[in-house]
Amino acid sequence: MSKPTPISGFPEWTPDQRMIEQYVLDRIRSTFERYGFAPLETRAVEPLDQLLRKGETSKEVYLLRRLQADVDGPAGDDALGLHFDLTVPFARYVLENAGKLQFPFRRYQIQKVWRGERPQEGRYREFLQADIDIVDRDTLAPHHEAEMPLVIGDALRSLPIPPVRIQVNNRKICEGFYRGLGLTDPEAALRAVDKLDKIGPVRVAELLIAAAGATEAQAKAVLALAEISAPDASFADAVNALGVSHPLLDEGVAELVQVMQTAAEHAPGLCVADLRIARGLDYYTGTVYETQLVGYERFGSICSGGRYDNLASAGAVAFPGVGISIGVTRLLGLLFGAGALTISRQVPTCVVVAVASEAQRAVSNRVAETLRARGISTEVAPSAAKFGKQIRYAERRGIPYVWFPGADEDEVKDIRTGAQVPARAEVWEPPAADLRPMVS
Amino acid sequence: MSKPTPISGFPEWTPDQRMIEQYVLDRIRSTFERYGFAPLETRAVEPLDQLLRKGETSKEVYLLRRLQADVDGPAGDDALGLHFDLTVPFARYVLENAGKLQFPFRRYQIQKVWRGERPQEGRYREFLQADIDIVDRDTLAPHHEAEMPLVIGDALRSLPIPPVRIQVNNRKICEGFYRGLGLTDPEAALRAVDKLDKIGPVRVAELLIAAAGATEAQAKAVLALAEISAPDASFADAVNALGVSHPLLDEGVAELVQVMQTAAEHAPGLCVADLRIARGLDYYTGTVYETQLVGYERFGSICSGGRYDNLASAGAVAFPGVGISIGVTRLLGLLFGAGALTISRQVPTCVVVAVASEAQRAVSNRVAETLRARGISTEVAPSAAKFGKQIRYAERRGIPYVWFPGADEDEVKDIRTGAQVPARAEVWEPPAADLRPMVS
Structure with a gap:
């Protein structure tokens, strides 16, 4: 067959x-x-x-069809699609299993998702997300909205990546402010503001007038709100200075103040109140989050989420939730592209045991067994070639040690330095830095 | 919305x-x-x-279609299907990236696969597989076929599951024996023998006569070969005693002898030569493996694979391989169903820090931070309810400890015994058995 080629939007790592x-x-x-x-x-x-219940994502869904469906008759599979995020499936899972779960329910979920979007840098059709969510029955305490950025800050700080800045806003601030201004279609206004980074303030103002029915003065006020950004709860003063009032606005400001105060107390410098953050998905109802890599702001958000009050509800019972999602494939794709992440070898292997002759392979196997039982990743050389060739096998993969079983005494060679010393498989230890591949 | 229901064949664990x-x-x-x-x-x-290149699996494939494909015009996605195993994608990956890989190439792959089969006990439409494979360029040394069961034996021995028995055969033995008998369609004969467990010897004999053109004597000889089973290389004597000879038969016997000798040397009792093992997929060309859980033989094979010489080839270059696959979902589904696997709690959490009042939540957060920094999984109580209610929060999830921050001194309570003692978050350690949930 001819050589296969990659499929755009479906990345595969080495x-x-x-x-x-x-x-x-x-x-x-x-x-x-x-x-x-x-x-x-x-x-x-x-x-x-389920997939089409909320939001503007319908055009991104991949549907399934069994190849032989027409032969075997309809199987109902035609109504199944691949999930495009982990929040909608989670909300469905909570509804389906509410009787078995303990609330508030805290779960994480790390899985692939699929979207039939046009692929571009940092945008894929198949990608990995790492989500956390907390849902409760009937009401969800607002301190959970303050906890999310702390967890994510901790998780991202543990990685060999640049520092992050979590931008927080609250949809109630936007909606309350727009309503306080007298705008009657706050969703249309939010959709316009969501395009600020892409098309700039002049065109957003035009859009606010054309699509959200704003006057020029209202459009100006909407943009003034979006420009507010502060590293602490002082954003509230800037909002008040705009002179708009609405009960929903007050509620949103109080919630965002709590998030910012908690962040200041437990993780100073992590969060910024950034009132232009809107998030496209329609299901958010309160706090919303985006995350920038400091120095790589051009990459866009690598971790986003928010509070949703109406995603999971069955009859009179509602399960409000808050969640945040790390775009793992997006993050790694951008960092791999920038050459910012490397690893010390291509395989987990720490030691290759040389084979003197095929008849003596069992001797080398036994050395390998002993090393593995002690947690040292070990391969046996694939052929009883000349030792030079067996060493090159290790060298090409970045494996640091080659082990030579001997009649009286074994020896182990550090192939980076050439140093070869007597060794016993029952006790030999590589330096800690060599035991596993090191990421930097 | 109404309560969602499970989809048959797509299992979800708690x-x-x-x-x-x-x-x-x-x-x-x-x-x-x-x-x-x-x-x-x-x-x-x-x-x-790619998916339809080999084997009889075409009817099991799920095809993808973008919901809006007709709106946006053809996107080529109609020709994409979900993979039904990890071997075919791996062979494709090797061909696509041969220039970048070092051979022999050893990889493992743990991923979901999808098949549009009719669901039944232990058979799913979505399930998780854990595969290892070794491929080489041009030729693959036969000792790799002997290595596979050792790796799998080690992996399965590390799990809290019953002991396993790996059944090994070699397709060359079957094909060589059938050809030596004078049968002209060895594949049809193999397909008949593959049904032995399902339909029994009488109906297999009928099938051999009807579908593989065998005489009654030939069918009897084919069944006699399939009945051979031995815990060591002595199977070869039983094959010889049947008095059939063919070069391919000799080759297969020699290869299986090597696998059985290696197994006897490094993992006595793990493998059995079982000449009825056929494996359905057409791409196997040499050694084949199946695996039984001792005492749960009725479950069928939980881990299967074999050698394939022709799956990956481009022009004159071939990449023969050998691999084996643990059916993780199948294995767990059967053991969950039999109540054979349990865990000591429902969450990772070891400690819940109580909250005296919402105003003092930051105090509890700081205790939690200190414990987490020392690797102890910790939650802060979701509400400043009465302490009895906060203790029940922990109890219902199986969390062993509740921490009470105090003005002078903190205390920690083991809620299983009721014992409550002074403690400092900087130094307190739970017993090792309580640190993480225990699987048994």
């Missing part, structure tokens, strides 16, 4: 990049678990009506 | 089952890495022509 990704995922998972989030995985598919 | 699954995956991954297998993930989708 094994050494995948080792870096696993290192990153292990760190993220460990942080999430230290905060008491329980793991969850949901199936990759949801009924189409 | 968070405590997912914790068990993660424990199992961590063990498997750690073993694979100790043998020097590098991690790989491939995209979930493959071009349909």
Whole structure:
């Protein structure tokens, strides 16, 4: 057959990049678990009506169809699509299993999602997300909205990546302010403000007038709100100075003040109140988050989320939630592209045991067994070639040690320095820095 | 909305089952890495022509279609399907990246796969597999076929599951024997023998006569071969005693003898030569493996694979490989169903820090930070309710400790015994058995 080619939007890492990704995922998972989030995985598919319940994402869904569906007759699979985020499936899971869960329910979920979007730098059709969410029954205490950035700050600080800045806003501030101004379609206004980074203030003002029915003065006030940014709760003074009042605005300001005060107390410098943050997905109802890598702001947000009050509800029972999602593939793709992440070797292997002849392979196997039982990743050379060739096998993969079984005594060679010393598999230890591949 | 319901064939674990699954995956991954297998993930989708290249699996494929494909015009996505195993995508990956890889290439891959099959006990439409494979360029040394069961034996021995028995056969034995008998369609004969467990010897004999053109004597000989089973290389004597000869038969016997001798040397009792093992997928060309849980043989194989010489080839260059795959979802589904796996709590959390009043939440947050920084999974109580209610929050989740910040001195309570003692977050340690949830 001819050589296969990549499929645009479906990235595949090399094994050494995948080792870096696993290192990153292990760190993220460990942080999430230290905060008491329980793991969850949901199936990759949801009924189409679930996927289309909220938001403007309908055009991004991949539907499934069984190849032989016409032969076997309809199987109902035609109504299944791949999930495009982990929040909608989680809300469905909570509704389906509410009777078995303890509330508030804290879960993390690290899975691939799929969107049929046009691929571009940092945008994929298949990508990995790492989410945390907290949902409660009936009401959700606002301190959970303040906890989210602290968890994410901890998780991202544990990674070999640039420092981050979490930008926080509250939809109630925007909606309350727009209503206080007299605008009747606050959603249209929010959608216009959401485009600020892309099209700039002049065109957003035009859009506010054309699509959200704003006057020039109202458009100017909307933009003035969006320009407010502060590293602490002082953003509230700037909002008040604009002279608009509405009960929802007051509620939103009080909630954002709590988030900013908690952040200042527990993680100074992590959060900034940034009132231009809108988030496209329609299901957010309160606090919203985006995250910039300091020095790589051009990458856009690598971690986003917010509070949603109406995503999961069954009859009279509602399950309000708050969540945030790290775009792992996006983050790694950008950092790999910038050459900002490397690993010390291409394989987990620390030692290759040389093979003197095929008849003596069992001797080398036994050395390898002893080393592995002590937690040292070990391969046996694939052929009883000349030792020079066996050393090159290790060298090409960045494996630091080659082990030579001997009649009386074994020896181990550090192939970087050439130093070869007597060794016993029962006791030999590599330096800690050589035991596993190092990410930097 | 109405309460959502499960989708048949797409299992979802509860968070405590997912914790068990993660424990199992961590063990498997750690073993694979100790043998020097590098991690790989491939995209979930493959071009349909790749998926249909080999085997009888075409009817199981899920195709993708973008919901808005008709609006946006054709996107080429119609020719993409979800992968149904990890071997075909791996072979494609090797061909695509051959120039960048070092051979022999050892990789492991732990991912979901999808098949549009009719769901039944232990059979799913979405399930998780954990695969190892070794491929080489042009030729692959046969000792790799002997290595596979040792790695898998080690990986499965590290899990809290019953002991396993790996059944090994070699397709060359079957094909050579059938050809030596004078049968002209050995594949049809193999397909008949593959049904032995399902339909029994009488109906297999009928099938051999009807579909593979065998005489009654030939069918009897084919069944006699399939009945051979031995815990060591003595199977070869039983094959010889049947009095059939063919060069391919000799080759297969020699290869299986090597696998059985290596197994006897390094993992006595792990493997059995079982000449009825056929494996359905057409791409196997040599050694084949299946795996039974001792005492749960009725579950069928939980780990299967084999050698494939022709799956990955481009022009004159071939990449023969050997691999084996643990059916993780199948294994866990069966053990969960049998109540054979449990975990000591439903969340990772070891300590809940009580909150005296919302105004003092920051005090409790600081205790939690100190404990987390020392690796102890900690939550802060979600509300400043009466302490009895905060203790019940922990109790319902199986969390062993509740921490009470005090004006002078903190105290920690083991809620299983009721014992409450003074403690400092900077130095307090739970017993090792309480630090993480325990799987048994």
